[in-house]
Amino acid sequence: MRHQKFTPRADYRLAEAQRTQASVSLAEKFQELKSLTVEFGHFSPEGVTRNSQIKYTVNPEFAKSVFRLDCPNSECIGGDYDLSEALAQTVAARESTASGEMCCQGWLSKTTIDRVHCHNILRYKLSLEYGVRAAKAPGELQAA
């Protein structure tokens, strides 16, 4: 029998928050990155949309390089979406946009741990702007 002050969900979120806080800023990790816009929508495991598309721009000076988005399932344990790797690959390739899909690997709820995965789907699009060393020509606008 384990004595826990927090639920597994709160424990996980706390650990992830600490990992994020401990990471360097995006500007520090990717020195040429001048701006990052993230657009995303959450979908159920069947691919049905759950909410409207969300879009926001982060300031690399303040945003952390552990770049994660919360799973919309309020019972989800050990999941969420970590876009850090996708972002690192996009910057390494000097691409101005990247889009993809991630499946939440957490558990559906505390009663289904080790049995049923959450598997919510995140579809995202990253739009990046680089500094003076950017290879892309200026004026290359992407339609939203």
Ligand SMILES: [Zn+2]
């Ligand atoms: Zn989840």
